[in-house]
Amino acid sequence: MHPDKRVHFFCYMTIDKITKYIESWAPKGIAWDRDNIGLQVGSSGQVAKNILLSLDVNEYVVEDAIKKKCNLIITHHPLLFNPIRQITSGDKTSEILIKLIKNDITVYSAHTNLDFTEDGVSFQLAKKLELNSIKFLKNISDNLTKLVVFVPAGFTEKVAEAIHNRGGGIIGEYTNCSFRIIGKGTFRGSDKSNPRIGEKGKLEFVDEVRLEVLVNTFDLPNVIREMKQAHPYEEVAYDIYPLKNENVNYGMGAIGNLATELTQKNFLDYVSKKLGIKNFRFSQGKNKKIKTVAVCGGSGSDLLNTAIQANADAFITADIKYHTFQDADNRILLIDAGHYETEIFILDEIERRLKKFITESKIEIFKFKGTTNPICFYNN
Secondary structure (H helix, E strand, O other): OOHHHHHHHHOOOEHHHHHHHHHHHOOHHHOOOOOOOEEEEOOOOOEOOEEEEEOOOOHHHHHHHHHOOEEEEEEOOOOOOOOOOOOOOOOHHHHHHHHHHHOOOEEEEOOHHHHOEOOOHHHHHHHHOOOEEEEEEEEEEOOEEEEEEEEEHHHHHHHHHHHHHOOOOOEOOEOOOOEEEEEEEEEEOOOOOOOOOOOOOOEEEEEEEEEEEEEEHHHHHHHHHHHHHHOOOOOOOEEEEEEOOEEEEEEEEEEEEEEEEEEHHHHHHHHHHHHOOOOOEEEOOOOOEEEEEEEEEEEOHHHHHHHHHOOOOEEEEEOOOHHHHHHHOOOOEEEEOOHHHHHOOHHHHHHHHHHHHOOOOOOOEEEOOOOOOOOOOOOO
């Protein structure tokens, strides 16, 4: 093969490879069960050309993608939430789908998985406000498992490495986390067995290590498969323990501190300036000074009490109901900064990561320069 052709071929990148990269940051397994994330329309197997980033998909976004020769649109909000019963002219969603299919454009969405991951939607909002010491406001739970496997002593590192390489043993900023206990394993193989250690039909005593590793439940099938392949035994003995622990790697909302305390009035001006918004709703807080700030991009009012319990002076989110403002009044400065307005900054982070990832290709990455915000403000 001619060298130039080899280079050209190497530069090809499928859409599937791009979406898997996004999912390595925001795993699909952390999304809400009722959410419709991932591929919305099109083919993940086609070679990516150009990419358009947008918070939503509407007819103007599709036209922009066609104009810029993009065959992949990556959005935060899914195009499809409910099952499609029919695709007909005159229906808004149907017409968007028809245009996407006719122009061979694939749409991929990362929604609540992008909300719940580190450096996701809420972290970007916190960074836009220049908060320090940012962490999750509330860690999610019920998606952790403890995997315990019994390994002959000489194979412990090989099995542990297989587990770690598939995502096992990550706790916050630490990887390769495990716990090990030395013990004695026993077994007797049948006439049909083929033991790696000892003889069939004979009771064997083997020095073994009890290897314990935390694994995300959604990673468990892949971890077990790799663990078994690395394990020397014909029949692998292992235990799985579902856990109720909070998962320090994933969560909802974010909380951090301002570099300098601000009065409520100055903080409101600060929010307006940093987020580029002129209109927003708020209720009075109890503290005259604002230092600790909780945020949740999009609809996060369910986290109000969590923010109060975390001793936040202010909580910024969107889609807040009247009675929620009543609950917050004189307890915490509660700000409804808008759904679109609190989520739009995630596109900058997606763009930054994709540009770092796509280095051997001529793929161009664009952000939709218009707005997909359906809410307008009236100024008399």
